Amino acid sequence: MCDSKALLNCGTRKQSGLQNRVLKEIDEKRDEMTKFLQGLVKIPSVVGYEGAAQRFMQKTFRDLGLEVHVWEPDVAELEKHPAYFKTTSYTKFGYKRRPNVIGRLQGSGGGRSLILAGHIDVVSPEPVSAWTHDPWGAEIVDDKLYGRGAADMKGGIAAMVHAFKCIQATGAKPAGDVIFKSTIEEEDGGIGGTLATILKGYHADAAIITEPTDVYNIEIASSGVMYFGVKVLGESAHAAFAQLGVNAIGKAMKIYNALLKLNNERQSRIRYPPAEVEPATKGHATTINIGKIQGGDWPSTVAGWAELECRIGWPPGEELEDVKKQVEDTIYRVAEEDPWLRENPPRIKWFGWRARPHEQDVNHSIVQTVTEFVKELTGKKAKFIGGSAGLDTRHYVLHGKIPAICLGPHGSGLHSADEYVEIDSVVETAKILALTILDWCGYE
Ligand SMILES: [Zn+2]
Incomplete structure (x- = not known):
């Protein structure tokens, strides 16, 4: 100096x-x-x-x-x-x-x-x-x-x-x-x-x-930044007869895993050098962070609901609407492949941050x-x-x-x-x- x-x-x-x-x-x-x-x-x-x-x-x-x-x-x-x-x-x-x-x-x-x-x-x-x-x-x-x-x-x-x-x-x-x-x-x-x-x-x-x-x-x-939440409904039942219910936390985990997969796929594809100047940031120009998860009521009841709250960030180069669609398509695909979720589709809400x-x-x-x-x-x-x-x-x-x-x-x-x-x-x-x-x- x-x-x-x-x-x-x-x-x-x-x-x-x-x-x-x-x-x-x-x-x-x-x-x-x-x-x-x-x-x-x-x-x-x-x-x-x-x-x-x-x-x-x-x-x-x-x-x-x-x-x-x-x-x-x-x-x-x-x-x-x-x-x-x-x-x-x-x-x-x-x-x-x-x-x-x-x-x-x-x-x-x-x-x-x-x-x-x-x-x-x-x-x-x-x-x-x-x-x-x-x-x-x-x-x-x-x-x-x-x-x-x-x-x-x-x-x-x-x-x-x-x-x-x-x-x-x-x-x-x-x-x-x-x-x-x-x-x-x-x-x-x-x-x-x-x-x-x-x-x-x-x-x-x-x-x-x-x-x-x-x-x-x-x-x-x-970066662009958006917040979104995904709410999944299950069917509650007494824990002793859990087989009669549908655990919403388990269903939410399928969405959690699909979002992680989407994150990996995006990170391997999307490059933006100014966001990757530091070695620790290489390959992480875009991120999906699942920042909050809650669900269920108490240990003796099969969880009747679960909710994820997430943030997606992405560098210049993608339109906000396209990013939103990728996230929604990913979640709907999980729902199509699961008989319960097909009948009880997850609800997606976009809230808070919505920046290009x-x-x-x-x-x-x-x-x-x-x-x-x-x-x-x-x-x-x-x-x-x-x-x-x-x-x-x-x-x-x-x-x-x-x-x-x-x-x-x-x-x-x-x-x-x-x-x-x-x-x-x-x-x-x-x-x-x-x-x-x-x-x-x-x-x-
Ligand atoms: Zn600041």
Whole structure:
């Protein structure tokens, strides 16, 4: 990693005096940034409970001197959009006390505009017993800041706030508008979050979401994601006379096995290099995960019902309707081959996530600009990744016609125990963002 002093010697591009001053500020105010991040991580903001953390972000944007806009999503408006689906968190909590927060700097004029965005929601830290650090403690050990959401993605939010603060500290003012967004429910599809902000009219010439990509990876694609459930009915009977009943769990297992077979067949056929950059992800660009299974009543009764809940993810290249049909055909084929299921067909429900995959053209100038600064500041050639998980960038690219990428710090333990973000990498991210703002938006 280059520090700001070494940068003059290791960069590929000659830095201006202003750029060097900003980079110096970023290093010097590192502790301030770390404290900010600790404050944010200490506020639990599990999806559905984003309110308190959003108040923190509202104050942050106000303190930066931005025009601040805070509002709760209006589901009647959202429903009109073709990408709308009822998120599981909306079903459970509604959108009350779950606002989005926007902070907008009106540029001095003549420059390109830029959105810097992050989601404030985090996933549950459960099971907390698996953690060796308090998930809401924001403890720092060896440059690692621990906590739920530290990497995914409050570290990225800290980086963008820090980048902007350090530009301001030099007295420079971006020429293009800079729009900061702190959005809700990304983990659940981003309908009431990022999509709502686009429908509200917060557009720009490009967008960067600071999801944790290890600094030098640029995420240029997201996967399609759908949830589905399969309910099977059996016939209950006393366990002592189980032969008189039909066990729905046994029937559901046939569907379980058929879905695994479909998964294997798809994985052997579907390739998407950006989703397979890491060795562990080779051959897994698409996945069917059977994430929940329940059924039956108690041990003394033959199970009269069983239900599977699954997620299918797939990279760019397949249409949502085609993927849906493959899943349904697989389940109906099982039903045709089983006399009981033929008479009592399984019921399939599609619920929650229903996202198409997307891909950002890597030749776009925002991708090129960020790629250049990654090289300059980390000495590494940026890798293009993505396509195995759903991301809010799809809302920009597909529904806002705004080029968008993800770039953010390095962390570990995302969606699992002992999540952390490396503070050095948050600083590096802030530097890349600061130079990108200056270069992309221009400045006075
Ligand atoms: Zn995230």
